[in-house]
Amino acid sequence: MKRTILLISIFIFPISLFAQEKKQPNIILMIGDGMGLSQITAGMYSNGNKTALEEFTFIGLSKTHSHNSLVTDSAASGTAMASGVKTLNGVIGINIKNQKVKSILEISKERGYQTGLIATSSIVHATPASFYAKVLSRKEYQKIALQMSESVVDYFIGGGQKHFNNRSDNRNLLKEMKDYDIVSSLSRFDKSEAAKIGLFTNRDEPNRISDGTRIPLKDAVSSVLNQLDQDKKPFFLMVEGSQIDWGGHANEMSYVLSEYNDFNDAIQTVLDYTKNMPNTLIIVTADHETGGLSIPKGKIKNFRVEGTFSTIGHTATMVPVFTKGPSAEIFSGIYDNTSIFKKMLKVVNE
Numbered sequence: 001m002k003r004t005i006l007l008i009s010i011f012i013f014p015i016s017l018f019a020q021e022k023k024q025p026n027i028i029l030m031i032g033d034g035m036g037l038s039q040i041t042a043g044m045y046s047n048g049n050k051t052a053l054e055e056f057t058f059i060g061l062s063k064t065h066s067h068n069s070l071v072t073d074s075a076a077s078g079t080a081m082a083s084g085v086k087t088l089n090g091v092i093g094i095n096i097k098n099q100k101v102k103s104i105l106e107i108s109k110e111r112g113y114q115t116g117l118i119a120t121s122s123i124v125h126a127t128p129a130s131f132y133a134k135v136l137s138r139k140e141y142q143k144i145a146l147q148m149s150e151s152v153v154d155y156f157i158g159g160g161q162k163h164f165n166n167r168s169d170n171r172n173l174l175k176e177m178k179d180y181d182i183v184s185s186l187s188r189f190d191k192s193e194a195a196k197i198g199l200f201t202n203r204d205e206p207n208r209i210s211d212g213t214r215i216p217l218k219d220a221v222s223s224v225l226n227q228l229d230q231d232k233k234p235f236f237l238m239v240e241g242s243q244i245d246w247g248g249h250a251n252e253m254s255y256v257l258s259e260y261n262d263f264n265d266a267i268q269t270v271l272d273y274t275k276n277m278p279n280t281l282i283i284v285t286a287d288h289e290t291g292g293l294s295i296p297k298g299k300i301k302n303f304r305v306e307g308t309f310s311t312i313g314h315t316a317t318m319v320p321v322f323t324k325g326p327s328a329e330i331f332s333g334i335y336d337n338t339s340i341f342k343k344m345l346k347v348v349n350e
């Protein structure tokens with residue numbers, strides 16, 4: 001018996017050593033909220049006919065409808081991408097049978113990943129919330145904040161501090177979040193040696209980038225990637241260009257373009273950063289299109305774009321999915337937004 005055990009250990013030991021050495025791929029999911037093909041086209045031409053998306057190797061198309069609506073909202077589509085289920089508009093992290101569903105961020109944490117969330121909205125807004133919260137209404141910001149304070153998110157940068165320290169239950173979650181170093185600036189974020197770090201960029205929703213007071217998304221991304229890099233573990237990071245959507249709702253072309261540009265710079269930063277981290281899968285997509293933007297005219301001189309919006313809401317048009325890195329090829333084709341979760345899960349389970 002002893003000899004059998006000894007023999008088994010001799011055979012198993014080197015295999016388990018190998019398994020520990022083989023690092024699972026990092027995943028960086030970048031979501032341009034409301035970023036349809038027209039937003040990308042307009043952003044590209046306005047940027048001298050260039051976009052960071054041209055560096056990607058595989059492209060797919062994602063069907064964005066929710067369980068109850070052809071036109072989705074960010075809660076249902078965020079949940080679809082984060083957890084692989086089609087749910088009702090407005091619902092986060094709960095399926096149509098009223099069951100809570102685990103997100104790819106939570107599953108990857110169980111598999112030994114480090115995790116991060118960055119948004120140019122508040123951190124409790126529907127898209128980032130889809131990765132840690134389970135609520136029947138996306139408007140339950142205080143409940144979402146409470147779930148965030150107890151989440152497995154290691155690093156976060158976003159607005160919405162008031163939902164944590166100015167609450168109707170009089171709790172101060174910032175004081176309760178003892179496992180986090182809540183810092184007040186990006187330079188403090190960089191210097192922190194805590195295991196979990198959070199930066200609130202704003203008390204409420206962050207301003208638009210063109211106001212000149214917001215941290216460029218690329219700087220937030222660099223800081224989080226630096227922290228993740230030091231951890232020497234695989235990581236899952238979600239980065240949202242939140243306000244491309246708000247430009248669409250406002251039917252303001254200049255708002256869409258400046259927010260696209262901020263997001264595009266962040267994509268370029270990720271591409272540059274991961275040149276030394278080849279074991280990283282980058283996925284860039286949108287949760288839906290906003291504004292029904294079309295480009296009926298423009299001028300070839302200076303690639304000037306003139307856009308027309310057809311709604312102040314979202315539309316049902318499919319959105320593109322750009323991928324690069326390990327397993328990038330499995331994202332080509334046409335599929336439901338829930339498949340983005342399923343494909344990421346495959347990569348995490350490798």
Ligand code: MG
Nearest residue numbers: 033074127242
């Ligand atoms: Mg959003």
Ligand code: ZN
Nearest residue numbers: 034245290314
């Ligand atoms: Zn929207």
